[in-house]
Amino acid sequence: MGDDASPLLTDLSKLCQRHKFFVCFVTSFHHYLNNFIFINLIMGDSEGVYTYWQLEDIADFLKQRSNNIFPKVAIICGSGLSSIANVVENPTEINYDEIPYFPKSTVEGQIGSLVFGTILEVPVIVLKGRFHFYEGYSLSKVSMPSRIFKLLGCSFLIITNAAGGVNKKYRIGDIMMIKDHINFLGFSGNNPLRGPNEDRFGDRFPPMNKCYDKDLRKQAVRIAKKLGLLRKLHQGVYVHVAGPNYQTVAETKMLAICGIDAVGMSTIAEVIAARHSGLIIFGFSLICEEGILDYSSNKKEPDHYDVLEAVKAMEQPLQEFVKLMVKYIGTKTPCTCGSAH
Numbered sequence: 001m002g003d004d005a006s007p008l009l010t011d012l013s014k015l016c017q018r019h020k021f022f023v024c025f026v027t028s029f030h031h032y033l034n035n036f037i038f039i040n041l042i043m044g045d046s047e048g049v050y051t052y053w054q055l056e057d058i059a060d061f062l063k064q065r066s067n068n069i070f071p072k073v074a075i076i077c078g079s080g081l082s083s084i085a086n087v088v089e090n091p092t093e094i095n096y097d098e099i100p101y102f103p104k105s106t107v108e109g110q111i112g113s114l115v116f117g118t119i120l121e122v123p124v125i126v127l128k129g130r131f132h133f134y135e136g137y138s139l140s141k142v143s144m145p146s147r148i149f150k151l152l153g154c155s156f157l158i159i160t161n162a163a164g165g166v167n168k169k170y171r172i173g174d175i176m177m178i179k180d181h182i183n184f185l186g187f188s189g190n191n192p193l194r195g196p197n198e199d200r201f202g203d204r205f206p207p208m209n210k211c212y213d214k215d216l217r218k219q220a221v222r223i224a225k226k227l228g229l230l231r232k233l234h235q236g237v238y239v240h241v242a243g244p245n246y247q248t249v250a251e252t253k254m255l256a257i258c259g260i261d262a263v264g265m266s267t268i269a270e271v272i273a274a275r276h277s278g279l280i281i282f283g284f285s286l287i288c289e290e291g292i293l294d295y296s297s298n299k300k301e302p303d304h305y306d307v308l309e310a311v312k313a314m315e316q317p318l319q320e321f322v323k324l325m326v327k328y329i330g331t332k333t334p335c336t337c338g339s340a341h
């Protein structure tokens with residue numbers, strides 16, 4: 001500092017040099033405090049809303065760790081469905097707890113890691129475990145992976161879940177392609193897009209009438225035929241209930257009256273954020289229980305371990321099914337998709 005600096009500044013400078021560690025600590029703490037106040041009070045983190053720069057940080061971290069895989073297709077594995085990732089070639093696996101700002105997977109059957117690699121030469125990212133509203137996460141957190149997929153350059157999303165059957169015709173082990181959904185949480189004001197719109201992802205009022213791509217569903221029928229799965233394949237409407245409890249008999253009856261075919265506690269928030277970002281979606285539910293629609297039913301009560309067992313029994317055919325779907329998607333460009341119902 002020059003001679004003309006004020007005595008006060010000179011003293012301060014000396015003090016700083018003498019107490020470098022203390023200064024570092026105060027600066028870091030100040031930085032932390034600023035971020036904390038910024039995120040919590042201004043960006044509303046009391047509701048768990050991610051800022052755009054946090055999402056960019058996550059995406060940048062993943063780009064550095066992706067082993068030069070630039071994924072075209074993202075896959076979200078539902079409960080027990082993580083074995084889908086076994087078909088990924090040259091996998092690079094990253095645990096969620098290594099990734100900045102990533103929540104933890106707390107549910108049995110959700111591994112809590114993601115994999116970069118290829119499936120039949122198509123570059124993919126596969127999430128072995130998702131985040132649920134009932135775990136206490138905001139819908140911004142639940143749907144965060146969809147925005148990360150967009151930032152990583154993905155154009156397609158294959159989203160999967162374990163679900164309860166509502167449609168009386170559905171049996172355990174059936175596959176329901178999601179044709180449409182009913183966002184029950186949205187009716188009560190819970191929507192992943194609630195809050196200031198992030199224009200860098202999409203419009204304030206995104207349409208949702210073409211959520212699940214028609215062409216991909218048509219191709220799935222062809223693939224199911226080839227794999228001998230046609231008898232098990234359905235197309236239907238999925239509903240997201242908050243959970244974590246399974247439905248009462250009256251609730252299942254009401255869902256049936258509403259035209260719902262399968263019920264789960266996930267998927268829709270991720271789909272809404274993905275559509276907001278322009279991703280093209282193929283979704284399916286693996287039916288893990290048959291809906292209990294009358295009080296005298298002697299069907300077994302729903303249980304998460306039975307859910308995981310039902311999924312396990314279908315592990316191998318589902319891997320083949322997803323593999324061939326990815327192969328088909330590999331031949332497509334986003335503009336040849338996005339078709340109507």
Ligand SMILES: O=P(O)(O)O[C@H]1O[C@H](CO)[C@@H](O)[C@H]1O
Pocket residue numbers: 077078079107130132160161162163243264265266267303304307
């Ligand atoms: O939807 P995924 O994550 O597949 O899991 C389903 O299975 C769990 C209940 O058994 C719930 O988490 C429900 O949503």
Ligand code: HPA
Pocket residue numbers: 162163164165241246247263264265288289302307
């Ligand atoms: O019956 C169910 N209800 C809600 N979520 C589920 N996930 C698997 N089965 C169910």
